Amino acid sequence: MSMPETSKAMLEIEGLRARIGEKEILKGLDLTLRAGEVHAVMGPNGSGKSTLAQVLAGRDTFTVTSGKVTYDGQDLLALPPEKRAAAGIFLAFQYPVEIPGVGNMYFLRTALNSLRKARGEEELDAMDFLSIAKEKMKLVEMDPAFMNRSVNEGFSGGEKKRNEILQMAVLEPRLAILDETDSGLDIDALRVVAGGVNALRSPDRAMLVITHYQRLLDYIVPDFVHVMAGGRIVLSGGRDLALELEKKGYTWVDDQVANGTFSAPAVASP
Amino acid sequence: MTDALRELTEQKYKYGFVTDVDEDRVPKGLSEDMIRLISRKKGEPQFMLDWRLKAYRHWLTLEEPTWPNVHYPKIDYQDIVYYSAPMPKKKLASLDEVDPEMRNAFDKLGIPLVEQQRLAGVAVDAVFDSVSVGTTFKKKLADLGIVFGSFSEAVREHPALVERYLGSVVPYTDNFFATLNSAVFTDGSFAYIPKGVRCPMELSTYFRINAQDTGQFERTLIVADEGAYVSYLEGCTAPIRDKNQLHAAVVELVALDGAEIKYSTVQNWYPGDKEGRGGIYNFVTKRGKALRRSKISWTQVETGSAITWKYPSCILQGDDSVGEFYSVALTNNRQQADTGTKMIHIGKNTRSTIISKGISAGRGQNTYRGLVKVLKGATNARNYSQCDSLLIGDKCGAHTFPYIEVRNRTAQVEHEATTSKISEDQLFYCRQRGIKEEDAVSMIVNGFAKQVLKELPMEFAVEAQKLLGMSLEGSVG
Numbered sequence: 022m023s024m025p026e027t028s029k030a031m032l033e034i035e036g037l038r039a040r041i042g043e044k045e046i047l048k049g050l051d052l053t054l055r056a057g058e059v060h061a062v063m064g065p066n067g068s069g070k071s072t073l074a075q076v077l078a079g080r081d082t083f084t085v086t087s088g089k090v091t092y093d094g095q096d097l098l099a100l101p102p103e104k105r106a107a108a109g110i111f112l113a114f115q116y117p118v119e120i121p122g123v124g125n126m127y128f129l130r131t132a133l134n135s136l137r138k139a140r141g142e143e144e145l146d147a148m149d150f151l152s153i154a155k156e157k158m159k160l161v162e163m164d165p166a167f168m169n170r171s172v173n174e175g176f177s178g179g180e181k182k183r184n185e186i187l188q189m190a191v192l193e194p195r196l197a198i199l200d201e202t203d204s205g206l207d208i209d210a211l212r213v214v215a216g217g218v219n220a221l222r223s224p225d226r227a228m229l230v231i232t233h234y235q236r237l238l239d240y241i242v243p244d245f246v247h248v249m250a251g252g253r254i255v256l257s258g259g260r261d262l263a264l265e266l267e268k269k270g271y272t273w274v275d276d277q278v279a280n281g282t283f284s285a286p287a288v289a290s291p
Numbered sequence: 292m293t294d295a296l297r298e299l300t301e302q303k304y305k306y307g308f309v310t311d312v313d314e315d316r317v318p319k320g321l322s323e324d325m326i327r328l329i330s331r332k333k334g335e336p337q338f339m340l341d342w343r344l345k346a347y348r349h350w351l352t353l354e355e356p357t358w359p360n361v362h363y364p365k366i367d368y369q370d371i372v373y374y375s376a377p378m379p380k381k382k383l384a385s386l387d388e389v390d391p392e393m394r395n396a397f398d399k400l401g402i403p404l405v406e407q408q409r410l411a412g413v414a415v416d417a418v419f420d421s422v423s424v425g426t427t428f429k430k431k432l433a434d435l436g437i438v439f440g441s442f443s444e445a446v447r448e449h450p451a452l453v454e455r456y457l458g459s460v461v462p463y464t465d466n467f468f469a470t471l472n473s474a475v476f477t478d479g480s481f482a483y484i485p486k487g488v489r490c491p492m493e494l495s496t497y498f499r500i501n502a503q504d505t506g507q508f509e510r511t512l513i514v515a516d517e518g519a520y521v522s523y524l525e526g527c528t529a530p531i532r533d534k535n536q537l538h539a540a541v542v543e544l545v546a547l548d549g550a551e552i553k554y555s556t557v558q559n560w561y562p563g564d565k566e567g568r569g570g571i572y573n574f575v576t577k578r579g580k581a582l583r584r585s586k587i588s589w590t591q592v593e594t595g596s597a598i599t600w601k602y603p604s605c606i607l608q609g610d611d612s613v614g615e616f617y618s619v620a621l622t623n624n625r626q627q628a629d630t631g632t633k634m635i636h637i638g639k640n641t642r643s644t645i646i647s648k649g650i651s652a653g654r655g656q657n658t659y660r661g662l663v664k665v666l667k668g669a670t671n672a673r674n675y676s677q678c679d680s681l682l683i684g685d686k687c688g689a690h691t692f693p694y695i696e697v698r699n700r701t702a703q704v705e706h707e708a709t710t711s712k713i714s715e716d717q718l719f720y721c722r723q724r725g726i727k728e729e730d731a732v733s734m735i736v737n738g739f740a741k742q743v744l745k746e747l748p749m750e751f752a753v754e755a756q757k758l759l760g761m762s763l764e765g766s767v768g
Binding site: 078080082101106107112117118121133139192 | 730
């Protein structure tokens with residue numbers, strides 16, 4: 022599509038299998054992302070979308086049993102979560118976590134400075150940080166009052182999601198993974214959040230947008246759409262695939278999987 | 292949790308060194324003769340000796356309390372050295388003459404006794420084992436009529452003040468450990484702020500146990516006369532020893548009409564090792580008496596000691612008086628803490644606030660025990676209590692025992708309590724944002740304790756924050 026086939030892959034997932042306890046959730050997943058691309062991953066509940074996001078970010082409640090994930094040429098699975106963050110991976114959480122007593126601004130500055138330190142860059146003082154944060158807050162139309170409140174404490178669902186996008190804007194990742202960022206948002210909040218995400222699209226940043234509904238993709242228009250079922254990507258295509266899916270429903274995918282129609286990805290991963 | 296956290300949390304106790312100074316120490320054991328000897332060594336007036344002996348005789352009739360939620364082997368009170376002092380070469384003319392070994396010890400603790408103090412703006416009284424070794428800024432304070440220095444000195448130079456207020460808040464009959472302290476206490480700090488004077492700097496006492504097998508029994512008495520204000524800081528550390536050492540201190544605060552006393556403690560006595568060997572038994576009685584329109588505020592950050600047993604309390608005797616208690620108690624490894632406060636409302640329109648934050652890690656056991664008592668005459672008394680517990684790992688415990696006794700219908704008493712855990716979700720969230728696990732734990736714990744930490748004077752707050760992060764030794768679940 023938009024990127025030439027020859028451009029180097031940023032993220033390459035091959036045959037990824039992962040389980041939680043005894044239950045296998047990812048069952049041989051393949052996916053490749055290049056800089057500048059926005060990929061949407063759709064699928065019914067329980068298909069393994071969120072697990073994929075968590076495994077990529079390094080959550081240790083999941084055990085990777087086989088497969089390979091290469092990020093910028095290095096073995097991603099060998100890195101602890103904070104090193105993945107330092108390498109430029111950001112996960113916008115489906116359920117952002119509350120941290121009582123820790124100021125939102127303080128948290129974000131600590132995060133940014135941790136990343137800068139890990140990269141051998143100078144840490145920012147409070148004043149420099151403040152001016153960056155203020156600028157980015159406009160992106161998600163966030164009231165500055167939120168910055169002095171505790172991290173996500175007492176935030177509404179929409180405020181939490183906006184806060185995630187604000188963090189993303191400040192931390193400037195190379196690979197952003199958005200895990201059901203649209204869940205629990207009303208239409209106005211969705212527009213604001215999507216606007217923030219779109220503003221962060223850039224030729225050297227890749228995004229993996231995980232969603233249950235095609236609705237989000239009206240606002241964040243992806244370059245590629247993948248459909249997950251049973252822990253694998255069973256169908257890949259362009260923007261239109263999401264619309265088709267919307268029309269036919271996930272049962273259509275389930276039926277195809279059950280019939281063995283998708284024994285291999287129907288459309289080769291780009 | 293990961294290796295990174297394990298590494299951080301297994302940091303050794305930083306203040307565990309022993310200083311080599313000549314000691315003047317008495318043989319182990321307790322008797323009337325021993326008390327006479329201590330009193331003579333200190334050159335005390337007769338009233339002090341009489342008071343000590345009365346306390347001792349009363350102590351003999353008391354039983355060691357068993358109601359606290361802490362467990363330890365029986366203490367042999369004849370196996371303790373009750374007096375140990377760094378050997379004085381001669382009477383010190385100035386702080387410059389303090390034994391260099393000892394000065395060095397305080398420097399290592401970050402408590403410079405000399406010039407740097409001027410910049411910090413804190414007047415320090417340093418108590419080494421049982422004896423005060425030096426007080427800074429004496430003259431400057433004296434110009435304002437403020438008396439600040441060692442208790443022994445106060446007994447000699449201001450006997451009338453001492454006689455008037457000693458035991459007026461914590462009588463020698465009060466409880467087993469306070470009574471023992473009354474009999475054998477060897478030094479401590481004394482402060483008197485005259486009428487209407489606002490003490491221009493923080494007053495601070497730094498307690499250090501150095502000698503082996505000694506008990507430390509210090510006594511602090513602070514009197515703020517009408518309309519006076521003082522902020523007082525207390526810090527403590529001890530060397531690493533295999534045997535437990537007893538610290539039974541008494542602190543009495545007297546806030547006369549319209550006075551305000553703010554008392555802050557950062558307690559970092561040696562907590563014992565990971566298996567619970569050694570460490571200080573910190574059995575302390577702290578109480579303040581607040582007269583009309585006065586205010587007493589206790590803030591404590593308790594991270595040390597094998598066992599902590601203390602309830603800094605306020606007797607709100609005067610109308611419109613205010614009592615506050617802000618506490619962070621952290622127990623890790625095998626540490627045990629049973630701590631809280633008593634707010635006794637006697638006067639009309641008295642108000643009290645209790646904010647208690649207990650943090651348990653490792654196999655630590657943390658108990659909040661508090662009493663809010665509203666007497667018959669305390670019309671319109673108000674109390675607000677909040678007790679929060681934070682658990683790290685699954686082998687520690689948090690316990691809350693709030694007692695409320697109300698004898699006046701106009702009283703309003705509120706109590707809130709929560710218990711939470713540092714969750715894997717919180718840690719992962721922080722780490723995903725690039726924050727290392729140990730920094731995340733420290734950040735979450737400090738966030739939890741923030742309400743209390745913000746009550747501390749600035750320079751202490753920074754120290755306390757670092758201490759909380761450091762004290763999570765072995766907190767791997």
